[in-house]
Amino acid sequence: MDDQELRELTAFAVESAQLAGAFTLGYFNAGTPHELKADRSPVTAADRGAEERLRKRIGAAFPDHGILGEEFGETQGNGRARWILDPIDGTVSFICGVPLYAVLVGFEYDGEMVAGVIHLPALGETVWAAKGQGCWWNGRRARVSDTRELSAARLCTCGTKLIYDHGRGAAFERIRAQCLLDRGWSDAYAYALVATGRAEIVLDPVMSIWDNAACMPCVVEAGGSFTDWSGNATHRGPEAVATNGALLQPVMAAIRG
Secondary structure (H helix, E strand, O other): OHHHHEEEEEHHHHHHHHHHHHHHHHHOOOOOEEEEEEOOOOOEHHHHHHHHHHHHHHHHOOOOOOOEEEEEEEEEOOOOOEEEEEEEEOOHHHHHHHOOOOOEEEEEEEEEEEEEEEEEOOOOOOEEEEEEOOOEEEOOEOOOOOOOOOHHHHHEEOOOHHHHHOOOOOHHHHHHHHHEEEEOOOHHHHHHHOOOOOOOEEEEOOOHHHHHHHHHHHHHOOEEEEEOOOOOOOOOOOOOEEOOOHHHHHHHHHHHH
């Protein structure tokens, strides 16, 4: 895939995420009911409808591409390309009327994440990136912060209960003790903050591939790092740590204790 093809595909991904996001806004703060899936996570008609629209649009434009989505599983493709979708990342926020939920569209080629879109419909923000083409935030270039000391770092988490429930409490406390501040700005919004220089660290003790896929290229192309808790760069891990790059080693040292 050449640069122009990737550029056009990324533009398609951005437009698709924004269209799906516009659909979700019709259900946001509207008393939309939810159900619990087998894993006890919530799902709404907005989640399902947004993914259906994404799948239909991708299928029409790229019929040979595979699609993996949180709500409807995997449709095998005939080639090297696969789309990875999370129609509403942060469904709990969505249900609660908190505007920090996102539509995530990632594009994988030969097993590598080469493009990603984090669209925040209720905030009117879109962060997107493509391999070798940088990260962009509402049309302007996005970069991680140049913070080089943990003492000046802003740490984002999914909430301390989840961290402790997954056995990461001690590592979290070591990192938090050294940071300037910590906030519960979670889900994809936290990764958008790192990619745009508004935070430096994200700690997530439990993730799925559709959570990681779009966020990884955005953070990496902005100059940051996206790894598991052992420091391995991957979008397939069951957990994630993002940093502005300069703080990767101090964060990993703190995790190891």
